[in-house]
Amino acid sequence: MxxxxxxxxxxxxxxxxxxxxxxxxxxxxxxxxxxxxxxxxxxxxxxxxxxxxxxxxxxxxxxxxxxxxxxxxxxxxxxxxxxxxxxxxxxxxxxxxxxxxxxxxxxxxxxxxxxxxxxxxxxxxxxxxxxxxxxxxxxxxxxxxxxxLLRVERIVAELSLQVMTDQLVEARQFGEDGRLTDSEQAYREVIQGSPGSAFLYVELARIKQQQNELSEALVVIGQALALDDTYAEAFLLQGDLFESNGELELAVSAYTRANAIAPSELTADALSRARSGLRAVDLPTEYREIVTKGEITRGELAALLGVELGGLLRDAGSEVSTPIFTDTRNYWASQWVIEVARAGVMNVDGRYQFEPGRVVRRGGLAEIVAATLLLIAEFDPESGRRWRAARPRFTDLTSDHLNFDSASIAVGADVLDLSENGRFLPTRVVSGRDAADVVAKLTDLFERVR
The missing domain is CATH 1.25.40.10 (Tetratricopeptide repeat domain)
Structure with a gap:
């Protein structure tokens, strides 16, 4: 030994x-x-x-x-x-x-x-x-x-929050500065310390969206929703990503969830836009080109109304006979021209002409908007009374002007607006984009009350 x-x-x-x-x-x-x-x-x-x-x-x-x-x-x-x-x-x-x-x-x-x-x-x-x-x-x-080690455990909790806060500020600042790679890395470090925080995944998904890495952004937003399936903001971003990918049905589904959880003007507009895009897939090329036009015609406006508010218009004109037209037989949007005319939203002149190619101006748009609002008011009489009672102050319209009453209703409902100096500008030509925005507002009002 x-x-x-x-x-x-x-x-x-x-x-x-x-x-x-x-x-x-x-x-x-x-x-x-x-x-x-x-x-x-x-x-x-x-x-x-x-x-x-x-x-x-x-x-x-x-x-x-x-x-x-x-x-x-x-x-x-x-x-x-x-x-x-x-x-x-x-x-x-x-x-x-x-x-x-x-x-x-x-x-x-x-x-x-x-x-x-x-x-x-x-x-x-x-x-x-x-x-x-x-x-x-x-x-x-x-x-x-x-x-x-209770003292150490307490310190870990306190420092974790401090570090996460500091790193989150840094991640957001990187994003604002356009340093997207650095921002992504910072977010991933924050997530590593707090893997159960859904909002961190949402913010990281936005960075991936800015990097145009939509597939990865969808994976990240899916992680957020796995943690919290009642997170409206996450569904809203998911819908935006699906929409950017051209997956409109999935976008509508995501926007619907967001709007159901936390309804707002933002979620309603997104849902309306996605539904419109989904409908537009099978619509004529002329329809899809409307929003790009500097001037919109009566026929094109009829198409926008017919596609977006078809249910409202068909109900209103269900017991009305089909008007006689002499100038829309071969027009691409003739089916929607019939719907708006039967509902009384757009009129035919004494010669039975709809004039689908005539340019729309704000005064004429006010008449169409007001007529549509009165149809919506049948579902919400209180709002209808408020719209009729509205008296905006116009600097270029007097009470005896042809478009005064209609302009008052349209402006009172916040569907049409005034210029900075209070002018309505009834003769100004309406663009396709402006008309689409107006129809979207009308659609939103109708969706809220029906």
């Missing part, structure tokens, strides 16, 4: 430790938050737990020089005794030497990466050095190993 022989100087040192200076008795620890660096079961050297406890007693009674001397003596006996290195780290921390403390704890962690006392001490030192992210990483590892 081999007998381990200790050098004479080591024996002398042990005698000095055990007999030289009396170990103080700890009544109230000077540093109650410090974590005692115990001896791991894997340690195979000659030092004992009592040796480490003796050095720690000096620290906890406030004798930092005595503690430092004891830990250094232990290291002289065994240079690989990393619990003493951690003890020195705690001494440095108590003295406010945070850089030196962090280095000591790091030395110990290089030998045993899951050594809890070193992890906590490393976190404390890094926190004092304002390296919050690294401190949080060290704290989290310590709590994962030992969940009973």
């Amino acid at each position: 081999m007998i381990r022989l200790w050098p004479v100087f080591v024996i002398a040192l042990l005698v000095s430790i055990s007999c030289g200076t009396r170990v103080p008795i700890v009544t109230t620890p000077e540093y109650p938050n410090f974590v005692f660096p115990g001896i791991p079961t894997t340690y195979g050297g000659g030092l004992q737990l009592q040796d480490q406890q003796s050095a720690w007693a000096f620290l906890q009674t406030g004798d930092l020089n005595g503690a430092k001397h004891r830990f250094e003596e232990l290291l002289e006996m065994d240079s690989n005794f990393f619990p003493a290195v951690v003890g020195l780290g705690w001494v440095d921390l108590a003295e406010g030497r945070f850089q030196e403390a962090a280095a000591q704890f790091r030395l110990a962690l290089d030998q045993k990466e899951d050594y809890v006392s070193a992890l906590v001490g490393h976190g404390d030192a890094l926190y004092r050095l304002n390296d919050i992210v690294s401190a949080l990483k060290s704290y989290r590892f310590a709590v994962k190993i030992n969940p009973s």
Whole structure:
């Protein structure tokens, strides 16, 4: 059997430790938050737990020089005794030497990466050095190993919120500055620390949308909805992504969910737009080109109304005979011309001509809008009375003007607007885009009341 022989100087040192200076008795620890660096079961050297406890007693009674001397003596006996290195780290921390403390704890962690006392001490030192992210990483590892560290657990919660807030501000700022790659990376780091926050996925999906990576954006928004399937904003963005991809049926479904959860003008407009786009897929080319035109004609306006408000118009004209036209037989939108005429929204002149090619001006548009609003008012009489009673102040229309009453109703319902100086501009030509916006407002009003 081999007998381990200790050098004479080591024996002398042990005698000095055990007999030289009396170990103080700890009544109230000077540093109650410090974590005692115990001896791991894997340690195979000659030092004992009592040796480490003796050095720690000096620290906890406030004798930092005595503690430092004891830990250094232990290291002289065994240079690989990393619990003493951690003890020195705690001494440095108590003295406010945070850089030196962090280095000591790091030395110990290089030998045993899951050594809890070193992890906590490393976190404390890094926190004092304002390296919050690294401190949080060290704290989290310590709590994962030992969940009973209540102080550390509390610090983890507080720092996680602080780090997430700082990183979120940074991620948003990167996005505003157009640094989309940096923004994406910052969002992913925030999500790593708070994987259960649906709003973070929504914001990341917006960044992916700006990068024109729609497929990946849809994956990310799907993760948000998996966390919260009542998140209206997530459904709204999902609908926008589907719409951009040309997947209009899925867009309508997503917008419908958003509008059902949190109805607003934004969700209603998006739903109306997607439904219109879906309907327009099978519509004539002439219809799809309307919004691009600088001037809209009566026939084109009839098409917009017929497609978007077909249900309202058909109900209103269900018991009315089909008018006689002499100029729309071969017109591409003749079916919708019939619908608006039967509903009384657009009139035929005494010569039985609809004049589908005549340009629409704001005065004529006001007449059509007012007639449509009165049909909608049959479903919502209170709004109808309010629209009829509205008396906007026009600077270019008097009460005896041909379009005054209709313009008052249309402006009173917020379907048509005035210029900055209060002018209605009845002779101004209406563009296809403007007409589409007006019909969208009418559709929204009808959707709300029917």
